Amino acid sequence: MTALWAPPTIPAPATINPSRIESLSTAGVAPLRTTASTAWPAANRAIFVPFILSSPMLVTQLFALIGAISSGNIDVGIYDRAGTKIVSSGSTVMGTINVLQLFNITDVVLGPGRYFMACAVANATGTVFAGASTARRYVAQGVCQQATAFPLQATATFAAAAAAFCPVIGVANQIY
Amino acid sequence: MGHWPQGLAVTDPPVHIHSYDSLLEAAGDVSGTIGSVVWPTANTAIFIPFRLAAPATVRKLFWMNGSIVSGNVDAGIYDKNGVRLVSSGSTLQSGANVNQSVDVTDTVIGPGNFYLALAMDNITGTIEMTQSYTVEMLRIIGLAQQATAFALPATATFATVLNARLPACGAVVELASI
Numbered sequence: 001m002t003a004l005w006a007p008p009t010i011p012a013p014a015t016i017n018p019s020r021i022e023s024l025s026t027a028g029v030a031p032l033r034t035t036a037s038t039a040w041p042a043a044n045r046a047i048f049v050p051f052i053l054s055s056p057m058l059v060t061q062l063f064a065l066i067g068a069i070s071s072g073n074i075d076v077g078i079y080d081r082a083g084t085k086i087v088s089s090g091s092t093v094m095g096t097i098n099v100l101q102l103f104n105i106t107d108v109v110l111g112p113g114r115y116f117m118a119c120a121v122a123n124a125t126g127t128v129f130a131g132a133s134t135a136r137r138y139v140a141q142g143v144c145q146q147a148t149a150f151p152l153q154a155t156a157t158f159a160a161a162a163a164a165f166c167p168v169i170g171v172a173n174q175i176y
Numbered sequence: 177m178g179h180w181p182q183g184l185a186v187t188d189p190p191v192h193i194h195s196y197d198s199l200l201e202a203a204g205d206v207s208g209t210i211g212s213v214v215w216p217t218a219n220t221a222i223f224i225p226f227r228l229a230a231p232a233t234v235r236k237l238f239w240m241n242g243s244i245v246s247g248n249v250d251a252g253i254y255d256k257n258g259v260r261l262v263s264s265g266s267t268l269q270s271g272a273n274v275n276q277s278v279d280v281t282d283t284v285i286g287p288g289n290f291y292l293a294l295a296m297d298n299i300t301g302t303i304e305m306t307q308s309y310t311v312e313m314l315r316i317i318g319l320a321q322q323a324t325a326f327a328l329p330a331t332a333t334f335a336t337v338l339n340a341r342l343p344a345c346g347a348v349v350e351l352a353s354i
Contacts, residue, residue, distance in 0.1 A: 009229065009287070010227070010229045010287075011227050011228075011229070011287055011288050011289055013225070013227060013289065013318070014225060014256065014289060014318050015316060015317065015318050017316050017317070032309065032313050032316065032317065033308045033309050033313065035313075063316065065312055065313070065316065098310075098312065099312060100312040100315050100316060168313075168316065170316065175315055175316070175318070176315065176319075176320040176321075176334045176335055176336045176337070
């Protein structure tokens with residue numbers, strides 16, 4: 001049967017962060033302007049934030065907004081919905097305080113579907129900007145975590161988020 | 177022929193920094209305080225991303241004047257590669273505390289990713305701006321700038337934003353009939 005009408009395809013944006021419509025998109029939960037510098041909740045914990053693409057996106061950079069204290073190493077990546085790592089930066093020295101840290105990765109085209117942006121930090125001293133809604137709200141929105149996951153593992157074992165903490169991380173085609 | 181109603185969307189909501197098509201979806205919300213603020217640097221252009229899921233005709237471009245008007249403003253729309261698609265041209269800033277709009281050549285754009293652009297040739301006149309985001313947050317949501325870009329150039333060279341100022345501007349668009 002031929003469809004009479006199909007919704008328009010929404011072009012992929014240039015950048016996706018947890019506050020975007022493709023991700024948590026949650027006014028009152030994680031609006032970007034309300035995020036603040038926060039220590040990573042536990043050493044070696046990985047946090048996974050879901051996002052959805054309705055059209056292909058060429059990803060060339062990953063990013064994390066570093067907070068007021070920089071310490072140790074950080075790893076950012078992308079996973080598919082089944083927990084398979086697609087790409088990651090690998091362990092990288094945490095960048096300059098209060099500055100967006102960009103990670104140039106091997107370019108990857110993500111097709112329409114569900115993914116997770118991921119971040120792990122090797123200690124609980126370094127900070128990133130983060131939203132601070134309740135853990136159960138983040139659980140309801142699909143945020144996951146994994147203990148002892150630094151650097152990011154080839155296959156993630158997702159567990160429910162346990163902290164009121166959603167890092168400002170993301171995937172991008174181009175950030176200026 | 178589809179059964180979807182024809183001729184929809186004769187008058188559509190404008191694309192504005194607060195609209196769904198632009199930063200509302202990018203930042204979770206843009207309800208930070210907006211106030212009358214001088215332009216950060218004379219002749220600098222600021223580029224604000226938005227996207228369209230369907231073709232639309234751009235009818236007008238607008239910005240929100242602050243409490244002091246001075247000199248000239250240029251508003252435009254660029255594609256994601258920095259090619260100017262339409263602009264107002266240098267326009268005398270007129271009317272304190274009002275939304276100033278300029279009719280532009282009707283231009284069909286989309287679907288795709290675009291930038292609203294605004295430039296000002298002085299740092300005396302004011303525009304309503306949000307200052308609730310840090311420069312790094314503005315980078316995350318896709319803003320860019322270009323120095324020495326008044327009037328708006330045919331081709332933009334996007335560079336990192338340097339000021340935590342997000343000007344209130346937008347476009348009046350009419351979505352194409354489905």
